[in-house]
Amino acid sequence: MQVNLRIRRFNPEKDSKAWWGDYTLDDVSRNDTVLDLLNRVKWEIDGTLALRRSCAHGVCGSDALRINGANALACKTLVSRLSSGAATAAIQIEPILGLRVIKDLIVDMEPFMDHYRSVLPYFINDSPPPADGRERLQSQEDRARFDDTTKCILCACCTTSCPSFWANEKYVGPAAIVQAHRFIYDSRDEGAADRLKVVGDTFGVWRCRTNFNCTSACPREIEVTKAIAEVKKVLATGEI
Amino acid sequence: MATVKTHTFDAVIVGAGGAGLMAALYASRNANVAVLSKLYPTRSHTGAAQGGVGAALGNMEEDHWEWHAFDTVKGSDYLADQDAVDILCQDAIDVVIEMEHMGLPFDRFPNGRISQRRFGGHTNNETKKPVTRACHAADRTGHMILQTLYQQCIKNKVNFFDEYHVVDLIRVDDTVRGVVAIEIATGDFHVFQSKAVMFATGGWGRCWQVTSNAHSLTGDGAAICLRRGIPMEDMEFFQFHPTGIFKLGILITEGVRGEGGVLINGKGERFMEKYAPTIKDLASRDVVSRAIYLEVKAGNGVNGKNYVHLDITPDTVNHYFEKDGEKRRITREDIEAKLPDIADFTRTYLGIDPVQEPMPVQPTAHYAMGGIPTDVEGRVILDAANTVLPGLYAAGEAACVSVHGANRLGTNSLTDLVVFGRRAGKHMAEFCQEAELLPLPANAAAEVIAEFERIRHNQGSVKMFDVRNRMQTTMTEGVSVFRTDETISTAVSQLQELRAEYQNVGVQDKGNIFNSELLEAWELGCLLELAEVTAVSALARQESRGGHARDDFPERDDAAWLKHTLCHKVGEGEYQLDYKPVTLGRYEPKPRVY
Numbered sequence: 001m002q003v004n005l006r007i008r009r010f011n012p013e014k015d016s017k018a019w020w021g022d023y024t025l026d027d028v029s030r031n032d033t034v035l036d037l038l039n040r041v042k043w044e045i046d047g048t049l050a051l052r053r054s055c056a057h058g059v060c061g062s063d064a065l066r067i068n069g070a071n072a073l074a075c076k077t078l079v080s081r082l083s084s085g086a087a088t089a090a091i092q093i094e095p096i097l098g099l100r101v102i103k104d105l106i107v108d109m110e111p112f113m114d115h116y117r118s119v120l121p122y123f124i125n126d127s128p129p130p131a132d133g134r135e136r137l138q139s140q141e142d143r144a145r146f147d148d149t150t151k152c153i154l155c156a157c158c159t160t161s162c163p164s165f166w167a168n169e170k171y172v173g174p175a176a177i178v179q180a181h182r183f184i185y186d187s188r189d190e191g192a193a194d195r196l197k198v199v200g201d202t203f204g205v206w207r208c209r210t211n212f213n214c215t216s217a218c219p220r221e222i223e224v225t226k227a228i229a230e231v232k233k234v235l236a237t238g239e240i
Numbered sequence: 241m242a243t244v245k246t247h248t249f250d251a252v253i254v255g256a257g258g259a260g261l262m263a264a265l266y267a268s269r270n271a272n273v274a275v276l277s278k279l280y281p282t283r284s285h286t287g288a289a290q291g292g293v294g295a296a297l298g299n300m301e302e303d304h305w306e307w308h309a310f311d312t313v314k315g316s317d318y319l320a321d322q323d324a325v326d327i328l329c330q331d332a333i334d335v336v337i338e339m340e341h342m343g344l345p346f347d348r349f350p351n352g353r354i355s356q357r358r359f360g361g362h363t364n365n366e367t368k369k370p371v372t373r374a375c376h377a378a379d380r381t382g383h384m385i386l387q388t389l390y391q392q393c394i395k396n397k398v399n400f401f402d403e404y405h406v407v408d409l410i411r412v413d414d415t416v417r418g419v420v421a422i423e424i425a426t427g428d429f430h431v432f433q434s435k436a437v438m439f440a441t442g443g444w445g446r447c448w449q450v451t452s453n454a455h456s457l458t459g460d461g462a463a464i465c466l467r468r469g470i471p472m473e474d475m476e477f478f479q480f481h482p483t484g485i486f487k488l489g490i491l492i493t494e495g496v497r498g499e500g501g502v503l504i505n506g507k508g509e510r511f512m513e514k515y516a517p518t519i520k521d522l523a524s525r526d527v528v529s530r531a532i533y534l535e536v537k538a539g540n541g542v543n544g545k546n547y548v549h550l551d552i553t554p555d556t557v558n559h560y561f562e563k564d565g566e567k568r569r570i571t572r573e574d575i576e577a578k579l580p581d582i583a584d585f586t587r588t589y590l591g592i593d594p595v596q597e598p599m600p601v602q603p604t605a606h607y608a609m610g611g612i613p614t615d616v617e618g619r620v621i622l623d624a625a626n627t628v629l630p631g632l633y634a635a636g637e638a639a640c641v642s643v644h645g646a647n648r649l650g651t652n653s654l655t656d657l658v659v660f661g662r663r664a665g666k667h668m669a670e671f672c673q674e675a676e677l678l679p680l681p682a683n684a685a686a687e688v689i690a691e692f693e694r695i696r697h698n699q700g701s702v703k704m705f706d707v708r709n710r711m712q713t714t715m716t717e718g719v720s721v722f723r724t725d726e727t728i729s730t731a732v733s734q735l736q737e738l739r740a741e742y743q744n745v746g747v748q749d750k751g752n753i754f755n756s757e758l759l760e761a762w763e764l765g766c767l768l769e770l771a772e773v774t775a776v777s778a779l780a781r782q783e784s785r786g787g788h789a790r791d792d793f794p795e796r797d798d799a800a801w802l803k804h805t806l807c808h809k810v811g812e813g814e815y816q817l818d819y820k821p822v823t824l825g826r827y828e829p830k831p832r833v834y
Contacts, residue, residue, distance in 0.1 A: 013751045031589070043705035047748035047757040052283075054454040057490045057585060059383060060283040076588055102425060103754040109280065122391035123343020135340040137352030143345065150345050150377070150384065154282050188343065221584070 001087050003028045003079065005037055008094040009104050011048065018101070021046070028079055034067055034091065035075040038105075050104040058219055061155030065105055066094040071157040071217040096160035098169060112156050115172045119180040119198050124191030136188050146185035149178045149227050151220040158214035158224050164207040171207040172199060174214040174224045181227040184234060192240065200235045208232070244429045244685050249274045249399075250672040251436040252419055254406045254461055256281035258382070258657030259636025259664075260440035261389035263618075264398045266665030267438075271672040274432060275398060276421055278405040278456065278759075281390050285442055285454045286657060289382025290581065291495030292357060292374025293658070294651030295332035299353040300372040305329040306826075307365040308373060312652060313827045315361045315524045316609075316645025317786035317796065319474070319804070322825030324616050324641045328652070331659040336375050339658065344388040346377050347578075357578075358498040361524040361649040361834070370498075370522050374651045379493050379581045385654060404430065405759055406460065408688040409437060409632075410680065411468045414622075416631035417678050420685040422692075424759070427752025429685050435675040436668045438633035439465060439612060440661065447771040448605035448720070449712040452484055452491035461638045463766030465612050466773065470620060470629070471806040471818065473640040474610035475770070476778035477787045479648055480721050482528035484604025486547040490585055492601055494650040497521040499578055500570055501552035502560055503532070504598060505540040510560065511548075516834035523834040526647040526787045529603040533721045542600065549598035552579070556598075603721055609648055609787060610777075611640040613806065618664025624806060624820035631675060635664040642804065645822075646786020695761050700744025704761050707745060711738050711764075711771055719775050724792045728779040735772045739813055742768055769809070776815045777805045798829050 003025045010018040023041050035053055042049045051074075052062040058076035065074050068082055068091060083089030099107035129136060152175065159165050159173035180199045184192045199205050205228055214224040234240050249272050253260045256277035267273045277284070296303040308329040313320050340346060340354060347355035356372040364371045377384040393400070401421070408420040410431070418433040441461030445453025466472055482503075483492040497503075502521050505511045515531040516523035523531075536546045551557070558569050572595045576583060579594070586592045586599050612634035613621045620632040636657045643656055718731025742765060749757040783797035784790045803819040810816045 011751065011753075013753055042757070043703075047704075048751070050754045050756055054279055054283045054456045055285065055288050056455060057288070057488075058588070059288050059380075059581070060279075060285070060454065062279070062283050078588070106754055113280075117394055120395075122395040123388070125341075125343070129341050133337065135337055135346075135354050138348050139352055140348050140350060143348045146345070147378075150387075151380065153287070153383070154280075182345075183343075186343065186345065 001028050001030065001083070001089065002026050003037060004088065004090045005041065006090065006092045007041070007049065010101055011103055030078070030080040030083065032079050033075050034077045034079070034093065035063055037079070037091070038074060038093065050106050052106055059153060061153035064096050064155040064157045064160070066096055068092050071096055071161040073155060073157065073219045076219050096156060098160045098166050109156065111169060112159060112173070112175070115176040116154060116179060118172060119176045120191055120195050121179040121183070123183065123189055125188055126190065138187055142187035145187070146182050148222050149182040151222050152178045152182070153220060155219060157217040157219055161213040161217040163211060163213065164209055168203070168207070170203045172204055174228060177205055177228050177231055178222060178224055181231050184231060184240060196235060199231055205232050205235065244431060246431045246433060247274065248433045248677065250434060251438065251668050252276060252432045252434045253438045253440060254419060255284070255440035255442060255636070255638070256400070257284035257286035257440060257442055257636060258385050258389060258654065259661035260438070261386070261393055262658050262661030263438055263440060263635060263665030263668065265389065265392055265396060266662055267669045268396060268398050270669040273399065274401055276401045276404040276406050276419070276432065278403060278424065280402050281400065282386060284386060285457055287383045287386040288454065288491065289654055290379040290491060290493035291359060291498065292376035292381050292651045293336060293385065293654035294359065294362065294373050294649065295336040295375055295655065296329065296373055297333060297336065297354060297356060297375065299349055299356050302364065303371055303373055305333060307363070307371070308332065310365055310827055311362050312643065312649055314832060315647055315649040317647055317832055318802065318829040319642065319645030319785060319822055321642050321823035322827060323823050324643045326825065327616050328643045328655060328659050332655045335658045335662060339385065339388060342388050342392050344377065344384050346375055357495055358522060359650045360494045360497065360522045360528070362651070363519065368518055370519055374495065374498065376495065379495055379579045382654060385658065407464070407762065408685070409464050409468045410684045412681055414629055415678055416629065417680055417684065420688050422759070424754055427755055429689055431680065431684050433677065433680050435672050435677050436631040436633060438618065438635065438664055438668060439638050440634070440636045441638045443608040443637040444767060444770045445605045447711065447715045447767050447774065449716040450484060450487065450489040450602065451605040452481060452489050453605065458763035459766050459770045460763065461634065462611050463769050465620070466769060466809050470612060470622065471808045472610060472773050473613035474642060474805050475774045475807055476781050476805060477609035477646045478605065478774060479525055479607040479609060479787050480529045480603040481525055481606035482532055482603050483550050483601040485585065485589060486600035486602050488589055489604040490589065491604065491606065492550060492582055492599060496550060496552050496579060496582060499552065499574070500557040500561060501550055502556060503528070504549040504551050505535045506542040506544070506548070507540055511535050511540070519834050524647055524649065526789070527834060529721050530789055532603055547600045547602045550601045551598035552594050553596060553598065607648055607653060608637055609640070609642070609644040609646065611638050614639045614641055616641060616663065617667040618660055619667065624818050631671060633664045633668050635660045646788060692758065692762065695745065695747060696750055696758055698744065698746040700746045702741050702744040702746065704745045704747070704764055707738055707741055708764050708767070711735065711768060714738070715771050719778055722789050722791050723778060724790060725779065728775055731775045732772070732779060735768065735775060736813055739768055739772065772813070773807045773815060777807050777817065780817050781805065802829060
């Protein structure tokens with residue numbers, strides 16, 4: 001099939017503002033991913049196209065993009081999901097929103113990473129580990145409690161689909177809350193109080209308006225809105 | 241011409257996957273360390289590892305590190321150095337517990353201990369049956385290791401230079417002075433002056449057409465070392481993982497077979513019963529990949545094509561459990577809980593639900609057993625006499641200790657990363673306490689800047705994409721699961737032609753900011769050299785051992801070839817082969833039967 005690909009372009013060394021580049025690709029398979037198409041543009045048509053990519057199967061989180069208006073990983077989005085079955089399809093690709101565009105599809109990830117780092121996203125437990133030198137024990141039920149939020153790959157699909165983040169970049173955002181949740185609900189962790197101070201702040205969870213964009217956007221199918229609600233509940237009730 | 245900025249650290253670690261991050265945690269306790277990565281650390285390919293990290297915790301049943309060591313040596317087809325394997329398997333237990341203490345969310349057994357599953361080649365040495373040794377967090381164990389180590393680095397305020405692409409090592413005679421890197425966001429060159437340098441840059445699966453490896457796995461660290469006079473060890477041994485998704489190469493963990501999954505050919509036969517009567521589908525990866533290749537060659541591929549089926553549907557698995565006299569049974573829910581990512585991959589990319597239908601699989605280029613030669617402290621060695629180059633370290637897939645020999649066992653890559661990453665990090669910090677910071681040579685970055693300017697302004701009309709495709713086809717046809725003198729010789733001459741054509745590769749992007757085309761072109765140069773070293777090393781080794789299977793020399797030949805290859809680059813396209821003895825120990829080489 002044929003795909004008409006419309007890509008948002010911006011080269012700070014040449015362009016004063018962003019523009020749309022149109023590329024027609026023939027012999028596209030419905031099983032091709034959007035990353036396959038972008039690679040074809042870069043390798044066969046225009047080498048100057050800039051994008052991040054690495055694993056190409058949805059586990060590294062490099063290629064979060066706005067594809068036909070919705071956030072997704074390019075390598076996990078198949079052409080078949082974007083076309084009706086007709087012989088041609090139109091696909092529009094933009095950088096994710098709310099972060100400064102550096103070049104073409106590449107955005108500045110530092111503000112996102114700063115929010116991530118702000119929630120103390122690491123295991124805190126100053127008690128001595130078991131005297132027998134072995135692992136801390138954890139029941140299967142306790143382990144299951146935070147399983148969902150351990151899947152996060154920090155791709156930023158959720159945070160950059162969130163209207164509250166678009167409205168105010170100081171909002172810590174869904175990804176950082178997911179990371180906080182992963183530790184708050186880990187029975188072995190002792191840092192919940194410090195983390196709750198961060199996510200309970202003015203720019204924390206209360207900015208969430210539960211519109212579920214984050215949950216729809218997550219390529220790891222994490223129930224992001226639910227995780228945020230669980231953190232809100234801890235803040236409201238004081239009980240984990 | 242871009243500007244050059246200079247930084248000074250005690251030690252520079254290149255690469256931020258499992259080995260680099262573990263080394264960073266340890267080295268930064270006693271030294272001023274910078275970690276440079278061409279990716280954000282959490283994008284590293286350690287995160288794609290699925291099934292587990294091997295350690296004889298014995299949480300479910302009897303196990304011993306010595307059993308793990310024997311399995312590793314046997315898996316290596318007796319080419320691994322047995323002193324290094326002992327360290328791997330002893331340290332594994334401690335380092336897995338350490339990662340649990342760092343918060344790593346391992347799955348749990350009902351008694352609250354770390355959950356373990358079966359994996360290929362890991363056995364109870366007395367009964368010869370599979371043993372539960374792979375410690376796992378669902379089928380995203382690598383992801384959890386990468387996340388946990390990165391989290392600890394944040395906690396311990398490790399200095400990161402994200403999206404800094406290291407392109408050269410500054411070596412003066414037998415001393416190390418630092419590295420040269422490009423800041424990808426600006427195109428500026430940076431010189432990092434340091435007492436010690438460690439390469440933890442991963443593998444080079446992108447030399448082949450069908451691979452489980454990320455686009456970024458282009459062997460930069462190994463190629464840089466090769467260019468700076470370090471030999472490459474055992475490069476002919478590259479692992480083809482038996483179960484990559486047909487055509488795409490995406491990895492389907494051996495954990496699928498650990499949970500009971502079976503390989504079925506086009507005739508509906510569980511063909512591994514023929515090739516490995518005792519442990520069947522859980523034989524070593526080289527054995528299973530060859531079996532798939534032979535089945536396809538015999539016309540037993542599915543639908544006459546070059547793939548077979550991997551079947552984890554409960555009906556099939558329980559049928560074979562019953563047939564094998566095993567008490568356990570699996571359900572759909574077990575598959576969803578233990579293999580969620582696998583289910584997601586096959587649903588996303590194939591439209592196949594693995595709880596209902598088998599998955600089409602074929603061998604996929606997966607892992608470099610060979611690489612930068614090191615001792616058990618991660619120190620890079622220069623020759624067959626094990627002469628150390630002071631200050632230079634390597635760990636992880638980029639390195640060859642050698643604990644994997646001719647074939648790596650599943651789960652031992654993650655074990656290798658954390659065990660030898662930790663040892664190298666500790667040793668590097670000690671080295672930095674004693675060593676002096678040596679002055680930079682004049683124009684330390686000039687040579688590599690000139691190479692980049694050559695590529696940037698090349699008027700040649702050869703397309704990078706075209707050269708890379710042809711290299712991948714050449715390696716797939718000539719230096720794959722099986723090879724012969726003829727196929728490898730053809731590959732060597734084609735790679736020589738491609739190296740010449742590479743000199744005429746031009747790029748369209750002449751800019752500085754995020755010029756990923758220029759960097760990709762440079763990476764292709766790394767791949768081409770490593771492909772050539774692989775082919776040259778493979779051509780010389782006239783025997784079959786582990787991942788190196790020669791149709792024209794089908795037997796292992798211990799009298800002539802129980803030795804490691806060292807391939808030195810002595811000029812453009814000129815390589816010299818040398819050999820060094822294998823360190824034996826408790827386990828005498830024996831025929832390898834599963």
